[in-house]
Amino acid sequence: MAPLPTPSEQPDDAPEAYVGLEATSAERLARERGWTTVRALPPGSIITMEYLVGRLNFEVKDNTVIRCWKG
Structure with missing residues (x-):
């Protein structure tokens, strides 16, 4: 029997810290902090x-992040 896969690590980061940021800046910051996938x-x-471990989701209105969540 094959071993169970170990989930990848994801950054220890607070999604609420991205709310209010300009979308491009928020994406750049998320990638710098180690997020492998960023979805706007x-x-x-x-x-x-x-x-999806390692994914950060942004809800963007008028080029500003209004909501952010992991996965």
Whole structure:
């Protein structure tokens, strides 16, 4: 039997710290802090909700992050 995979690490980072930042700056900062995937979405987007370790999601309105969450 194969061993269970070990989940990848993700940055110990507070998503609320990105709220209010300009979208491009927030994405650059997230990548500098170690996030492997950064997803920017307009409000009300239809998205899949599977959890992906290392992904940070931004809800962006008028080029400003209004909501941020992991996965």
